Amino acid sequence: MSSEQGYETVLEIxxxxxxxxxxxxxxxxxxxxxxxxxKGITLGIVGESGSGKTATTQSILGLLSENARIDNxxxxxxxxxxxxxIDLIKLGKNDTNWSDIRGRYISMVFQEPSxxxxxxxxxxxxxxxxxxxxxxxxxxxxxxEFSLEMLSKVGIPDPKGCFxxxxxxxxxxxxxxxxxxxxxxxxxxxxxxxxxTSALDxxxxxxxxxxxxxxxxxxxxxxxxxxxxxxxxxQIADEVAIMYLGEVVExxxxxxxxxxxxxxxxxxxxxxxxxxxxxxxxxxxxxxxIPSPLNRPSGCPLHTRCPSIIKGLCDKSSPNFLTIKGKxxxxxxxxxxxxxxxx
Amino acid sequence: xxxxxxxxxLGMFITLFVVSIMVFAIMQLPPGNYAExxxxxxxxxxxxxxxxxxxxxxxxxxxxxxxxxxxYIDWIWGITSRFDFGPSFAYETSVNNIIRSDIGYTLLLLxxxxxxxxxxxVPLGVFAAVYKHSIWDYSLTILGYMGxxxxxxxxxxxxxxxLNIHFDLSVGGFLSSKFQNAPWSFAKxxxxxxxxxxxxxxxxxxNIAFQAQTIRATMSDEINKPYVTAATxxxxxxxxxLFKYPLRVAINPLLSTIGFDVNRIFSDLPxxxxxxxxxxxxxxxxxxxxxLDMYTAGAILLLVTFxxxxxxxxxxxxxxxxxxxxxxxxxxxx
Numbered sequence: 001m002s003s004e005q006g007y008e009t010v011l012e013i014x015x016x017x018x019x020x021x022x023x024x025x026x027x028x029x030x031x032x033x034x035x036x037x038x039k040g041i042t043l044g045i046v047g048e049s050g051s052g053k054t055a056t057t058q059s060i061l062g063l064l065s066e067n068a069r070i071d072n073x074x075x076x077x078x079x080x081x082x083x084x085x086i087d088l089i090k091l092g093k094n095d096t097n098w099s100d101i102r103g104r105y106i107s108m109v110f111q112e113p114s115x116x117x118x119x120x121x122x123x124x125x126x127x128x129x130x131x132x133x134x135x136x137x138x139x140x141x142x143x144x145e146f147s148l149e150m151l152s153k154v155g156i157p158d159p160k161g162c163f164x165x166x167x168x169x170x171x172x173x174x175x176x177x178x179x180x181x182x183x184x185x186x187x188x189x190x191x192x193x194x195x196x197t198s199a200l201d202x203x204x205x206x207x208x209x210x211x212x213x214x215x216x217x218x219x220x221x222x223x224x225x226x227x228x229x230x231x232x233x234x235q236i237a238d239e240v241a242i243m244y245l246g247e248v249v250e251x252x253x254x255x256x257x258x259x260x261x262x263x264x265x266x267x268x269x270x271x272x273x274x275x276x277x278x279x280x281x282x283x284x285x286x287x288x289x290i291p292s293p294l295n296r297p298s299g300c301p302l303h304t305r306c307p308s309i310i311k312g313l314c315d316k317s318s319p320n321f322l323t324i325k326g327k328x329x330x331x332x333x334x335x336x337x338x339x340x341x342x343x
Numbered sequence: 344x345x346x347x348x349x350x351x352x353l354g355m356f357i358t359l360f361v362v363s364i365m366v367f368a369i370m371q372l373p374p375g376n377y378a379e380x381x382x383x384x385x386x387x388x389x390x391x392x393x394x395x396x397x398x399x400x401x402x403x404x405x406x407x408x409x410x411x412x413x414x415y416i417d418w419i420w421g422i423t424s425r426f427d428f429g430p431s432f433a434y435e436t437s438v439n440n441i442i443r444s445d446i447g448y449t450l451l452l453l454x455x456x457x458x459x460x461x462x463x464x465v466p467l468g469v470f471a472a473v474y475k476h477s478i479w480d481y482s483l484t485i486l487g488y489m490g491x492x493x494x495x496x497x498x499x500x501x502x503x504x505x506l507n508i509h510f511d512l513s514v515g516g517f518l519s520s521k522f523q524n525a526p527w528s529f530a531k532x533x534x535x536x537x538x539x540x541x542x543x544x545x546x547x548x549x550n551i552a553f554q555a556q557t558i559r560a561t562m563s564d565e566i567n568k569p570y571v572t573a574a575t576x577x578x579x580x581x582x583x584x585l586f587k588y589p590l591r592v593a594i595n596p597l598l599s600t601i602g603f604d605v606n607r608i609f610s611d612l613p614x615x616x617x618x619x620x621x622x623x624x625x626x627x628x629x630x631x632x633x634x635l636d637m638y639t640a641g642a643i644l645l646l647v648t649f650x651x652x653x654x655x656x657x658x659x660x661x662x663x664x665x666x667x668x669x670x671x672x673x674x675x676x677x
Contacts, residue, residue: 058572061575061576063572063575063576065567093581094580094581098578099578099580100578101578102575102576102577102578103576103577103578103579104578107576107577108573108576110569110572110573110576111569112569115568115569115570116569116570116572116573117570117573118570118574118588118591118592119592119666119667119668120591120592120665120666120667122667126577129577129579130577130578133577133578133579134578166667166668166671168668179573182577
């Protein structure tokens with residue numbers, strides 16, 4: 001969709017920091033992440049495994065595990081249509097306010113469709129559960145009609161048959177469609193999709209992406225789409241946040257990022273997308289491994305793998321955000337140097 | 344579901360048939376038979392010489408002269424058609440008369456213990472899993488170890504001693520002597536419950552420890568699964584969610600081992616009954632087996648195995664009710 005200024009902000013994350021206490025010590029999973037999600041926009045979050053994407057999205061709905069600790073200064077500001085501004089970080093695990101946020105205004109689509117359904121209940125039970133919790137539709141025919149309509153919207157060929165089935169009787173792609181249908185049943189303001197296509201084969205993956213994009217535009221909702229695959233993000237996102245070791249290193253519209261990536265890590269990621277015209281060469285990859293979050297490198301987190309490292313600077317202090325143009329921001333000493341030299 | 348029920352009932356009847364043959368074989372297993380025992384008892388010390396013919400006559404008298412397969416068919420036909428377990432040689436009456444009173448108490452103890460095990464173990468296990476690594480969880484684990492380590496007879500003795508010294512309660516037997524032959528009344532029932540307390544605690548103690556640990560383990564596995572997170576993300580309130588999602592799956596291993604629990608309770612029962620002086624079938628079984636009273640022993644063996652097979656059947660049905668995968672795939676795969 002368009003990325004004009006002036007769109008209303010639905011959800012804003014400020015200075016999010018998350019640590020997990022484990023037997024081996026504290027793991028810093030997210031370190032000072034901030035972004036604002038505008039109405040009707042798809043925000044893509046890209047990064048390798050362990051870059052804190054999932055922890056970031058789970059903190060929004062208070063789904064982090066027991067051993068997670070969130071910094072005191074962190075804020076997740078949500079504009080509730082009835083109750084006004086709520087800081088979601090401040091809500092306790094069982095706060096009653098969650099009941100009309102989770103699954104009502106903010107829905108989630110998960111990575112593994114097979115593991116995300118309990119095998120005990122039929123598809124219709126999941127629809128009725130959401131209706132009982134959020135929509136209060138009592139009339140039996142209306143409930144069924146409404147659910148079947150949603151199921152055909154997500155491209156289920158035989159909604160009526162699917163309705164009475166158990167999750168384990170459906171394929172992975174079908175289950176993911178059903179999960180999307182349930183997530184969108186309440187017409188939420190925000191949908192968080194955490195690697196929704198990673199467990200699916202490529203053809204189904206493309207179908208699900210198209211479907212999500214179409215529904216997002218039809219319903220005018222905001223979408224947070226998390227993926228480790230830049231190719232996928234490029235197809236669906238309006239804005240992108242590139243995460244590395246718990247930090248956002250570059251942020252901008254998809255056009256800005258793909259046309260003129262600044263951060264060395266973004267360049268590496270973009271270079272790792274397979275391209276048809278380079279089919280005879282090996283795929284390039286990001287050299288080295290992501291460092292263990294148990295002992296984060298000092299300075300810029302990327303300096304252990306960065307091809308453009310400035311010795312004595314990058315490994316000592318950490319860079320601040322530098323605005324390049326409009327939304328396009330980058331966090332890198334090398335880019336700062338380039339900008340200075342350029343001007 | 345009907346298909347599943349049909350399959351499982353058929354399986355149960357085949358099992359029961361095989362079991363009945365095995366029980367009959369075990370009945371015949373001890374050397375000699377009651378005819379010889381009878382002859383010995385009747386004529387010993389009277390300096391009469393017993394001939395093979397005398398024993399043959401006693402055999403005819405007792406109906407033991409027929410071939411084994413004929414004996415089996417008569418026996419099983421009596422049970423299935425008239426609910427008649429045959430004669431008891433040692434007590435010179437029918438087996439039905441002997442076991443009638445004891446079977447009631449045995450079943451009361453069995454089902455009382457079984458129900459108590461589940462009523463206590465499930466909430467304890469869930470609680471420990473939800474508040475994992477809390478003080479409650481650790482105390483439950485310690486209690487669990489005690490449950491495993493303490494042999495039931497010792498627990499019975501300790502409880503008996505304690506209740507006798509500190510509460511002045513006599514806990515042996517099922518009823519106080521004044522109620523022994525009294526007609527059933529509220530006071531008598533209360534007296535019975537008082538007396539059931541100790542044996543049921545003893546019988547359930549280790550089973551509760553075991554099953555609470557099982558539920559704790561499966562529940563803490565389930566609680567971290569993606570479908571639980573997904574249910575939370577859909578806005579399910581936590582308590583409701585715990586019952587609707589993880590517990591429904593976590594309860595599976597408990598339901599599928601009902602048969603084992605019955606088994607465990609049955610094997611603890613004779614020792615506990617001996618210590619607490621309870622009339623119960625286990626001791627009668629050993630006694631009648633030693634005196635070659637084959638129909639009494641057979642009846643008890645058959646009843647006990649029947650209860651175990653039947654409880655396994657019940658556990659299959661409960662599993663099918665709670666888990667659709669069993670219902671859909673269980674009927675035709677086995």
